[in-house]
Amino acid sequence: MADDHVQSSGRMQAYSDAIFSIVATIMILPVAHTEIPKDKNLREVIFYQLLPKILIYILSFFVVAISWSAHVWLFQIIRHADDVTTLLNLLIMMIITFLPFTFTLMGTFPEFVLAIVLFSVCIIVLGLVQALVVLHVFRNPQTMEESIRSSENMTAVRNALLLRVLVNAILCTFAAVFAPVTSVISYVFLVMILLSPNIAVQLSKLISKCSGGRFQMSQEVVRRGKSYEMEVNKERVECYSDGVFAIVATLIILDICEKDIPSRTALKYEYKNDLVAALDHDSSVFLAYFGTFATVGLLWYIHHSLYHHLKRTSRLMTMFNNFSLAMIGGMPLAFKLTSLYNDTDFYNNERVAIQLSCVIMFLASISQLAIFVTALFRPEQDLTDSVKVGGQSHYYLLVKLLVYPTVSITIYIISLTSDVLSVESFHVAQLGTPVLFFILWLIAVKIQVGFKPFRDINMMYNPIIQLLSVNCDFQAVCVTINNIYIQFMIYCN
Amino acid sequence: MADDHVQSSGRMQAYSDAIFSIVATIMILPVAHTEIPKDKNLREVIFYQLLPKILIYILSFFVVAISWSAHVWLFQIIRHADDVTTLLNLLIMMIITFLPFTFTLMGTFPEFVLAIVLFSVCIIVLGLVQALVVLHVFRNPQTMEESIRSSENMTAVRNALLLRVLVNAILCTFAAVFAPVTSVISYVFLVMILLSPNIAVQLSKLISKCSGGRFQMSQEVVRRGKSYEMEVNKERVECYSDGVFAIVATLIILDICEKDIPSRTALKYEYKNDLVAALDHDSSVFLAYFGTFATVGLLWYIHHSLYHHLKRTSRLMTMFNNFSLAMIGGMPLAFKLTSLYNDTDFYNNERVAIQLSCVIMFLASISQLAIFVTALFRPEQDLTDSVKVGGQSHYYLLVKLLVYPTVSITIYIISLTSDVLSVESFHVAQLGTPVLFFILWLIAVKIQVGFKPFRDINMMYNPIIQLLSVNCDFQAVCVTINNIYIQFMIYCN
Numbered sequence: 001m002a003d004d005h006v007q008s009s010g011r012m013q014a015y016s017d018a019i020f021s022i023v024a025t026i027m028i029l030p031v032a033h034t035e036i037p038k039d040k041n042l043r044e045v046i047f048y049q050l051l052p053k054i055l056i057y058i059l060s061f062f063v064v065a066i067s068w069s070a071h072v073w074l075f076q077i078i079r080h081a082d083d084v085t086t087l088l089n090l091l092i093m094m095i096i097t098f099l100p101f102t103f104t105l106m107g108t109f110p111e112f113v114l115a116i117v118l119f120s121v122c123i124i125v126l127g128l129v130q131a132l133v134v135l136h137v138f139r140n141p142q143t144m145e146e147s148i149r150s151s152e153n154m155t156a157v158r159n160a161l162l163l164r165v166l167v168n169a170i171l172c173t174f175a176a177v178f179a180p181v182t183s184v185i186s187y188v189f190l191v192m193i194l195l196s197p198n199i200a201v202q203l204s205k206l207i208s209k210c211s212g213g214r215f216q217m218s219q220e221v222v223r224r225g226k227s228y229e230m231e232v233n234k235e236r237v238e239c240y241s242d243g244v245f246a247i248v249a250t251l252i253i254l255d256i257c258e259k260d261i262p263s264r265t266a267l268k269y270e271y272k273n274d275l276v277a278a279l280d281h282d283s284s285v286f287l288a289y290f291g292t293f294a295t296v297g298l299l300w301y302i303h304h305s306l307y308h309h310l311k312r313t314s315r316l317m318t319m320f321n322n323f324s325l326a327m328i329g330g331m332p333l334a335f336k337l338t339s340l341y342n343d344t345d346f347y348n349n350e351r352v353a354i355q356l357s358c359v360i361m362f363l364a365s366i367s368q369l370a371i372f373v374t375a376l377f378r379p380e381q382d383l384t385d386s387v388k389v390g391g392q393s394h395y396y397l398l399v400k401l402l403v404y405p406t407v408s409i410t411i412y413i414i415s416l417t418s419d420v421l422s423v424e425s426f427h428v429a430q431l432g433t434p435v436l437f438f439i440l441w442l443i444a445v446k447i448q449v450g451f452k453p454f455r456d457i458n459m460m461y462n463p464i465i466q467l468l469s470v471n472c473d474f475q476a477v478c479v480t481i482n483n484i485y486i487q488f489m490i491y492c493n
Numbered sequence: 494m495a496d497d498h499v500q501s502s503g504r505m506q507a508y509s510d511a512i513f514s515i516v517a518t519i520m521i522l523p524v525a526h527t528e529i530p531k532d533k534n535l536r537e538v539i540f541y542q543l544l545p546k547i548l549i550y551i552l553s554f555f556v557v558a559i560s561w562s563a564h565v566w567l568f569q570i571i572r573h574a575d576d577v578t579t580l581l582n583l584l585i586m587m588i589i590t591f592l593p594f595t596f597t598l599m600g601t602f603p604e605f606v607l608a609i610v611l612f613s614v615c616i617i618v619l620g621l622v623q624a625l626v627v628l629h630v631f632r633n634p635q636t637m638e639e640s641i642r643s644s645e646n647m648t649a650v651r652n653a654l655l656l657r658v659l660v661n662a663i664l665c666t667f668a669a670v671f672a673p674v675t676s677v678i679s680y681v682f683l684v685m686i687l688l689s690p691n692i693a694v695q696l697s698k699l700i701s702k703c704s705g706g707r708f709q710m711s712q713e714v715v716r717r718g719k720s721y722e723m724e725v726n727k728e729r730v731e732c733y734s735d736g737v738f739a740i741v742a743t744l745i746i747l748d749i750c751e752k753d754i755p756s757r758t759a760l761k762y763e764y765k766n767d768l769v770a771a772l773d774h775d776s777s778v779f780l781a782y783f784g785t786f787a788t789v790g791l792l793w794y795i796h797h798s799l800y801h802h803l804k805r806t807s808r809l810m811t812m813f814n815n816f817s818l819a820m821i822g823g824m825p826l827a828f829k830l831t832s833l834y835n836d837t838d839f840y841n842n843e844r845v846a847i848q849l850s851c852v853i854m855f856l857a858s859i860s861q862l863a864i865f866v867t868a869l870f871r872p873e874q875d876l877t878d879s880v881k882v883g884g885q886s887h888y889y890l891l892v893k894l895l896v897y898p899t900v901s902i903t904i905y906i907i908s909l910t911s912d913v914l915s916v917e918s919f920h921v922a923q924l925g926t927p928v929l930f931f932i933l934w935l936i937a938v939k940i941q942v943g944f945k946p947f948r949d950i951n952m953m954y955n956p957i958i959q960l961l962s963v964n965c966d967f968q969a970v971c972v973t974i975n976n977i978y979i980q981f982m983i984y985c986n
Contacts, residue, residue: 011731011797018511018739026747033751083934086797087927090790097742097786104750108757114768238504246511247740249590254519257597258526264601275607293590297583304504304579434580441576 009081012089014239016071019093021243023100024064025329027057030104032332036340042349046356056107061326062194064099069318072236074130074165078137079145088133095126116179116186120172127169134161164200168193234313237321244325245300249293251332260285284423288339291427294434295361296331302368302400309387309397310375317371324367330360338423351415354426358412365404372401396444403436502574505582507732509564512586514736516593517557518822520550523597525825529833535842539849549600554819555687557592562811565729567623567658571630572638581626588619609672609679613665620662627654657693661686727806730814737818738793742786744825753778777916781832784920787927788854789824795861795893802880802890803868810864817860823853831916844908847919851905858897865894889937896929
């Protein structure tokens, strides 16, 4: 085979990342485009009309993210992609792009057999095509990564890979089979997709035990697979995240283009050809747009600063990142609700819209902080020197990560206790946040001296972190967040 | 200044590319979402209703592409981006994302002063922010590219850069000033934006001549600027193109999700709760979707194969690429029209829709071929060895590039001469094209021998190319395309 037809796989992966991220994010549109009557209680609308749709959005976001991470894992074995791999990857992308349709169908008609079967068939075909990629790559070892090619037991690696890409297909086969009987069991199998990486590992152990070594998926191979998955390629996480951030900003302007430009007839009869008056009627939309863009842009900026200082990313960090991205994907909904209500009403809907936006902003930003906290437990492997505890930029990054949680909590509390908050002032606050970051930059980079006295805190800070690292579980993470929060309060006074 | 706060600028550029490409592409939606009455003559609808919108789409696509190439040019001087540059870049992105709104407004109300002024103000602010970036970078030389920092005359480089980013702002100032007088002059200035790279070069010559050296923008500097622009960063072209390809595929499924899933009430009363019947009613949409995705995916695949073999890209090649991308952005329109008509009617609208799709496919693919032909004029600088005339993969790439022009012309001619063609068979043909590429791969890579006899053609092929290179102008390009076509006919027989 001519080596010339074998192309570096980087661009194919970047293209796949872009499609995955767009597909995951546009699933918010059925939620954001829900008709909301202006004269109803928004709190009730959220609970009865929006919440089921939001849950399906989050579920579908994670299913796409799981498929994406399986794709990352699969293509990490490929060093160069030949034409067949590229064409098979396009087929995978075709199926992925079709997923939003099956999701929307399932969201609208959850109890219909056809909806469940259609989704299942998509995932089964996806698994089969991925299996084809695995078989093709193992028949053409010159396209593989050096470390896999030089492995002693290539067949065992191949079997473990095949099992990994086929687990979702197996789960969906069960879901499709049970669909005519009862949809509840089907949904149990579908939700199990979220756990598929773990199921694959357990299953491979079981198979190699039961078959007595005939199907070789030895512990050694599984561990290799595991370690591959532990370190999700950082560049691909960045690429995927960039896609989500980019499409969110554009989805909002798309809505404005389609809905807030009056037609020529409306302009003639309603506004007497006065374009200024017609646009002024929707002026709150523009403030909402710029405010939302500022938030999305700055969350990207924080993400960028954080990932610049990460040396590698674990599965837990990628999970936090996916949750953060799912929340950022919810920003078009926040935009819609805050631009819908522009004067006080009986139900205080304006305040509820602001509160929902704050919840979204808080969850998105606190998950970013969680990534950093997770990395702090293994600073040697995960972080660059300058952001380790005691490092030159440690506090600067920490404060950056704390800005949005603090801002969103503050606004939320204000909205609970007082009536002064309007959507206008909320959007102005969103637009003002960049100034905070500029001031931070002035203090940290230009003046610098302001951050030095606080280095003494490390005397107490360091041992706490080390103590916590001993039992690194969820409780510990909570304690650390609390601890960091206390540090921040000391800082401020 | 701490060097630690300075981050590599790669990710910021990739994120910007994603936003630019999405913004350029979603401008097709006002065209694709135009209400088309099913019982009217499609040919008339295209000429009177769609054509003006299509022209505005192409104009806006190119304005965004020009802004993108100015962005590429500006950020090529930056090696590492500090926080201020990153925040200023986010501001640039905010303005870019707002452009679709001003475009749609201008498209709907072309004669209104406000529409012209709003667009102009956006471009003016864009220019000013870019000028701020230039000033900031030149005040912090450690963030600059080595080659610029070591230049003898940094002030002159800065002046040339400032002029380049401010030219569009100057043009738009004139457009805004003339808008209240007459909109025609304004539009002349706005169209001049498309020529702004050349205007900047001419203007800088003029200024340094007139000021007698006080404003130093010497020829040497201009040439430096020019050579920077001649070689548009290949990675960024790929990134931008990937964004367009990815968003086009997703825009189509977005439409299906919003329009072709029946509501619960419609299902109950119209289809008596029979979901299969409800979806079957729209079954032509799914065939159209898979057919269109196959086309977009394969055009990406050809683009990928082509750019893999390019060593650098000139401005002319980028222009062809932009035109190709603008046409690919038109695929959602082709999808909409071909899925609208699913049975024969009085006006033969079905055939017109197929013909329009063929025109779009032909223009998109022939521009890709034009990139390769342009590169053939300077093979030493532009191409890798294997695709030069006589190289191992030359014919393989050439045939790949010729598949879509040939297929679309063939379908167009069939649709002119016979009645057998329906949209169904058109979409089946689209879905069948991947098989062609697979057969090509079998011949070229697996069998190989099939391509060897044709190497003798190089005896006559080579001198023709060399002869043409002497006067490399538009006519020569045409002759070469014709020549390649003749080669292809020899090939086939």
